[in-house]
């Protein structure tokens with residue numbers, strides 16, 4: 001088609017050729033590229049520089065079930081170990097509704113006021129996708145989430161409590177290597193997760209509520225015994241008196257327990273997470289605890305014991321998964337199970353048969 005206006009004498013009135021129509025689908029969204037793994041050295045370098053994105057990816061790797069990811073993760077952990085340990089590890093537990101999220105939000109901001117960095121991790125074995133998570137499916141810790149020096153991770157989701165806890169423990173190492181000098185480990189306060197959390201923290205804080213009428217009955221004695229501090233939340237408005245009463249009851253109850261191996265007498269305080277009352281007092285108590293156990297040597301002793309505990313736990317974990325993931329053993333287990341169920345074989349002999357086969361395979365290096 002002729003365009004006379006393109007003639008030089010009509011300069012300024014040229015007709016351009018059209019451009020190609022953009023595709024309907026955003027080309028950047030079209031292909032979801034799989035993230036390529038960095039090398040262990042690259043992860044470590046990023047972590048040591050405090051690169052949050054790399055730390056986050058490394059934690060994901062720790063949590064992954066994929067054997068390739070696991071082997072890189074283990075190398076990263078090993079290389080980070082010399083840089084770990086320089087933090088205060090604090091376990092925080094309480095039943096759902098006790099105010100953990102609200103409290104961690106204000107506790108976290110309080111801790112960060114003095115500088116430093118805070119990582120909030122969680123152990124919640126219920127968080128496996130289908131079962132729904134208690135510690136993660138709502139918007140939690142709104143202020144802390146926005147803080148540049150806070151790193152918040154929901155609970156690892158896959159596997160048994162032991163597996164979930166081990167991953168959280170490994171994530172602590174990575175966070176410490178990345179310079180996080182305060183680590184909170186949150187649990188739900190309804191079951192076994194507390195024991196797991198207790199085995200990886202220096203200080204264990206139990207958040208309680210007053211005013212339910214049966215203050216002491218609702219708490220598992222074991223959890224109370226683990227606590228280095230009990231704090232009664234929601235001491236605000238017309239709840240203050242009840243909180244004070246609960247404080248006295250808890251103090252009396254604690255007298256009945258033997259003195260813990262730390263030599264520290266657990267304290268009981270009241271506060272309000274929501275109205276931000278009594279927060280500095282809670283942290284003064286925690287500071288006092290750290291001073292006390294560092295002076296009497298218990299801090300270092302407990303960490304050594306925890307290291308030993310986690311070594312054994314890791315061995316148990318690996319042995320179990322090596323045994324149960326062996327396809328031949330899996331088949332053998334099923335056939336022996338059937339024999340046991342139909343009363344053709346005793347459970348002890350069946351177990352012995354399967355173990356013998358497993359050990360034989362190990363000897364043969366299969």
Ligand code: GDP
Nearest residue numbers: 095096097098099100101102234272273274275
């Ligand atoms: P979590 O399930 O333990 O994490 O508890 P949340 O932090 O989600 O709190 C449960 C409910 O208690 C929420 O509705 C909070 O607003 C409320 N809550 C938390 N802390 C306080 C407090 O100090 N005082 C009062 N009155 N309510 C609070």
